[in-house]
Amino acid sequence: MTSASHPHPTLCVEVPLGDRSYNINIGTDQIDSFGQMLLATLPDLSHALLIADAAVEDPWAKRLTDSLAERSNQHGTPIRVSYRSVPSGETSKSVSQLSDIWQWMLDSSTDRSSVLIAVGGGVIGDLAGFAAASYTRGIRFIQVPTTLLAMVDSSVGGKTGINLPTSKNMVGAFWQPSLVMIDTDVLSTLPDRAYISGLAEVIKYGVIDDAAFFDWLDANAAKLVARDDEAVRHAIAESCRSKSRVVGEDERETSGRRAILNYGHTFAHAIEATAGYGELLHGEAVAIGMQMAANMAVDLGMCEASLLSRQTALLRACGLPTTFAAADVDAMLPVMQRDKKVSHGKLRFILPERIGSVGLVGDIDPAAVIRAIKSCR
Amino acid sequence: MTSASHPHPTLCVEVPLGDRSYNINIGTDQIDSFGQMLLATLPDLSHALLIADAAVEDPWAKRLTDSLAERSNQHGTPIRVSYRSVPSGETSKSVSQLSDIWQWMLDSSTDRSSVLIAVGGGVIGDLAGFAAASYTRGIRFIQVPTTLLAMVDSSVGGKTGINLPTSKNMVGAFWQPSLVMIDTDVLSTLPDRAYISGLAEVIKYGVIDDAAFFDWLDANAAKLVARDDEAVRHAIAESCRSKSRVVGEDERETSGRRAILNYGHTFAHAIEATAGYGELLHGEAVAIGMQMAANMAVDLGMCEASLLSRQTALLRACGLPTTFAAADVDAMLPVMQRDKKVSHGKLRFILPERIGSVGLVGDIDPAAVIRAIKSCR
Ligand SMILES: NC(=O)c1ccc[n+]([C@@H]2O[C@H](COP(=O)([O-])OP(=O)(O)OC[C@H]3O[C@@H](n4cnc5c(N)ncnc54)[C@H](O)[C@@H]3O)[C@@H](O)[C@H]2O)c1
Ligand SMILES: NC(=O)c1ccc[n+]([C@@H]2O[C@H](COP(=O)([O-])OP(=O)(O)OC[C@H]3O[C@@H](n4cnc5c(N)ncnc54)[C@H](O)[C@@H]3O)[C@@H](O)[C@H]2O)c1
Ligand SMILES: [Zn+2]
Ligand SMILES: [Zn+2]
Numbered sequence: 001m002t003s004a005s006h007p008h009p010t011l012c013v014e015v016p017l018g019d020r021s022y023n024i025n026i027g028t029d030q031i032d033s034f035g036q037m038l039l040a041t042l043p044d045l046s047h048a049l050l051i052a053d054a055a056v057e058d059p060w061a062k063r064l065t066d067s068l069a070e071r072s073n074q075h076g077t078p079i080r081v082s083y084r085s086v087p088s089g090e091t092s093k094s095v096s097q098l099s100d101i102w103q104w105m106l107d108s109s110t111d112r113s114s115v116l117i118a119v120g121g122g123v124i125g126d127l128a129g130f131a132a133a134s135y136t137r138g139i140r141f142i143q144v145p146t147t148l149l150a151m152v153d154s155s156v157g158g159k160t161g162i163n164l165p166t167s168k169n170m171v172g173a174f175w176q177p178s179l180v181m182i183d184t185d186v187l188s189t190l191p192d193r194a195y196i197s198g199l200a201e202v203i204k205y206g207v208i209d210d211a212a213f214f215d216w217l218d219a220n221a222a223k224l225v226a227r228d229d230e231a232v233r234h235a236i237a238e239s240c241r242s243k244s245r246v247v248g249e250d251e252r253e254t255s256g257r258r259a260i261l262n263y264g265h266t267f268a269h270a271i272e273a274t275a276g277y278g279e280l281l282h283g284e285a286v287a288i289g290m291q292m293a294a295n296m297a298v299d300l301g302m303c304e305a306s307l308l309s310r311q312t313a314l315l316r317a318c319g320l321p322t323t324f325a326a327a328d329v330d331a332m333l334p335v336m337q338r339d340k341k342v343s344h345g346k347l348r349f350i351l352p353e354r355i356g357s358v359g360l361v362g363d364i365d366p367a368a369v370i371r372a373i374k375s376c377r
Numbered sequence: 378m379t380s381a382s383h384p385h386p387t388l389c390v391e392v393p394l395g396d397r398s399y400n401i402n403i404g405t406d407q408i409d410s411f412g413q414m415l416l417a418t419l420p421d422l423s424h425a426l427l428i429a430d431a432a433v434e435d436p437w438a439k440r441l442t443d444s445l446a447e448r449s450n451q452h453g454t455p456i457r458v459s460y461r462s463v464p465s466g467e468t469s470k471s472v473s474q475l476s477d478i479w480q481w482m483l484d485s486s487t488d489r490s491s492v493l494i495a496v497g498g499g500v501i502g503d504l505a506g507f508a509a510a511s512y513t514r515g516i517r518f519i520q521v522p523t524t525l526l527a528m529v530d531s532s533v534g535g536k537t538g539i540n541l542p543t544s545k546n547m548v549g550a551f552w553q554p555s556l557v558m559i560d561t562d563v564l565s566t567l568p569d570r571a572y573i574s575g576l577a578e579v580i581k582y583g584v585i586d587d588a589a590f591f592d593w594l595d596a597n598a599a600k601l602v603a604r605d606d607e608a609v610r611h612a613i614a615e616s617c618r619s620k621s622r623v624v625g626e627d628e629r630e631t632s633g634r635r636a637i638l639n640y641g642h643t644f645a646h647a648i649e650a651t652a653g654y655g656e657l658l659h660g661e662a663v664a665i666g667m668q669m670a671a672n673m674a675v676d677l678g679m680c681e682a683s684l685l686s687r688q689t690a691l692l693r694a695c696g697l698p699t700t701f702a703a704a705d706v707d708a709m710l711p712v713m714q715r716d717k718k719v720s721h722g723k724l725r726f727i728l729p730e731r732i733g734s735v736g737l738v739g740d741i742d743p744a745a746v747i748r749a750i751k752s753c754r
Binding site: 071095099102103106130133135136137138162164165166167170171172173174252254317 | 472476479480483507510511512513514536538541542543546547548550551567572629630
């Protein structure tokens with residue numbers, strides 16, 4: 001099928017990072033053209049390693065593998081494909097899983113000309129990305145995200161890594177992919193709750209970076225919840241555009257600009273740490289965290305009350321929680337004081353000024369934090 | 378002691394890598410000024426982690442730690458020092474040692490503003506360097522090399538990494554230090570054979586890159602063998618200059634230029650792999666490998682016979698072997714055919730054209746390789 005006759009136009013977002021720039025292709029019904037698309041980006045490819053979440057093996061990883069295995073590169077050499085499935089879940093982001101992958105790459109005769117393809121959510125992208133960054137000090141890497149969260153957040157920006165037993169994302173590398181291939185078809189097997197959870201990060205971009213996108217979300221929430229392909233593609237593309245804009249200004253998190261992506265997240269991490277494992281999905285915690293942050297901004301006179309009410313309405317329209325009755329103030333506060341966004345004991349937050357714009361506010365009184373948490377119970 | 382009144386002038390070599398540029402300071406009797414020197418480079422330092430080879434703990438790592446522990450940074454904050462010793466030897470470049478170091482860094486409250494200092498030979502530099510590259514996706518890193526090989530080779534150029542059980546240096550990162558601090562005093566505890574072995578890499582730079590340095594080595598071999606401080610400092614500085622010139626042209630080993638540093642090494646790796654573990658030190662194998670390569674170049678009419686005789690004389694004057702009676706041709710050839718420098722089954726070598734200049738020669742007949750090996754038995 002040529003792209004001219006394709007019924008679903010493919011959107012393309014460029015991530016501007018100098019000689020590490022790359023494209024994010026966002027389409028529908030393109031899984032079986034993956035091999036062709038990959039060779040257009042890497043015409044010399046002769047060895048591809050595919051690492052997939054066990055939950056997406058059938059049919060997604062299988063169809064991707066098939067689309068590769070039939071192809072030859074520009075020199076007429078057939079592409080050799082190595083395949084590995086990884087158990088689903090956060091516990092796979094471990095030293096032992098990484099070490100097994102390194103050994104598997106060695107056993108698969110991987111060299112600097114090989115490419116590693118991650119097929120899964122943020123767990124697989126982070127894990128496989130660090131394996132790609134470190135094997136022979138770096139090989140090429142492709143992301144095929146299969147959760148909405150991975151499509152709009154974790155597959156963009158080059159952060160890769162694993163967890164240590166007592167601390168998340170402590171070890172890793174900044175390693176940019178050569179291509180991100182997003183196909184909305186794969187979302188058809190994603191449970192509703194996981195899909196809706198991903199929408200929280202989408203709404204986040206509207207609040208922190210793009211008022212016009214927020215308006216569009218407001219008008220199209222019902223289509224998004226119904227997973228209308230065109231609306232989903234647009235929402236993903238705008239989200240990737242926002243994230244890549246921020247990342248382009250602060251690739252290695254040195255200027256502080258990248259911190260705005262943490263809007264709602266200081267609260268969310270504290271909720272996740274205290275609510276009991278598995279109680280809330282990440283995006284649900286982020287939705288509640290954004291509500292706490294917006295409440296705090298209104299309380300401190302940083303923004304108008306209408307921002308909070310618009311954000312509340314949009315989160316609700318997308319089926320996301322806006323309150324958390326079980327929020328445990330006494331447990332949350334100490335967690336936040338240990339959070340990375342705390343500098344020299346003072347609390348710092350990303351707070352909205354108006355829809356489309358946030359700022360970093362330091363020196364926040366714990367009493368204001370407590371009020372913000374209580375406002376969402 | 379101010380540097381003006383210092384009896385041993387400190388040499389400084391700049392490694393030119395854009396915003397990753399850094400200095401190599403080469404001196405004598407400056408161990409106890411290390412804290413001062415470090416703060417001159419990193420005035421905001423508040424947490425230093427020191428990883429030392431167990432063999433250099435007493436007195437070198439202890440004196441370095443003391444020189445740090447007494448100091449405060451530009452804000453008057455005393456420097457917090459975390460210390461860890463690692464067992465000597467290549468087996469420490471392992472996933473499990475790396476994983477323990479990551480956990481130790483976490484337990485030591487390491488963050489992006491911490492600095493990791495490697496004190497030891499190439500083993501510690503490679504291991505600690507990769508830990509620094511990966512912890513929170515990268516923290517600052519300092520090299521204090523304590524073997525001659527680490528001073529002239531492994532501490533320069535940013536290659537870091539560990540071994541997999543069946544393959545050396547398979548996993549790692551390019552991660553440049555902020556400073557390399559070389560003090561020739563630490564060589565006083567290095568056994569003679571290890572010191573002499575390091576001279577092979579020094580002579581390598583003369584052959585591949587710098588004819589004037591080769592002449593100087595020729596004239597000063599006796600001083601070097603006697604470990605005359607001034608001669609040793611000069612030899613280290615010229616070696617670092619050569620290596621950083623090559624690395625500056627090809628930081629991530631993409632253009633092929635960095636391959637010239639492998640002069641003698643295809644033969645050396647085959648010797649090391651077949652001679653029996655611990656039979657020869659790395660530099661000894663490199664000396665013999667350089668002889669094989671020079672013999673091959675003369676044999677193929679690439680250079681004059683005088684190059685070989687001059688190289689032979691200099692290696693001998695430094696106490697290095699120039700022949701290896703036990704060289705096993707039948708075992709070495711298959712190893713070389715599996716070596717990274719082999720492209721599409723054809724043998725490729727870095728061969729000298731004249732003193733100070735080498736080239737990459739592909740398509741070499743296995744018969745020529747066999748003649749080269751036999752010429753050194
Ligand atoms: N690198 C970054 O910048 C970044 C940003 C945000 C989050 N993250 C990381 O991402 C991870 C969370 O990502 P996630 O939410 O995608 O989690 P995930 O990868 O664990 O996926 C969630 C669940 O969905 C399943 N799944 C994935 N795709 C599916 C599909 N198409 N159909 C059916 N089931 C499917 C998985 O098996 C898993 O059980 C965390 O580890 C987090 O640290 C990284
Ligand atoms: N990163 C690079 O670019 C690069 C380049 C070349 C080699 N290497 C690596 O370097 C390693 C070899 O380095 P090396 O030869 O320094 O080996 P090493 O680090 O094992 O040191 C050799 C021995 O000397 C001892 N030692 C070190 N300093 C001493 C001192 N001052 N006094 C007494 N004993 C001392 C050590 O305990 C060890 O037993 C290999 O792992 C190799 O892969 C890396
Ligand atoms: Zn998030
Ligand atoms: Zn060497």
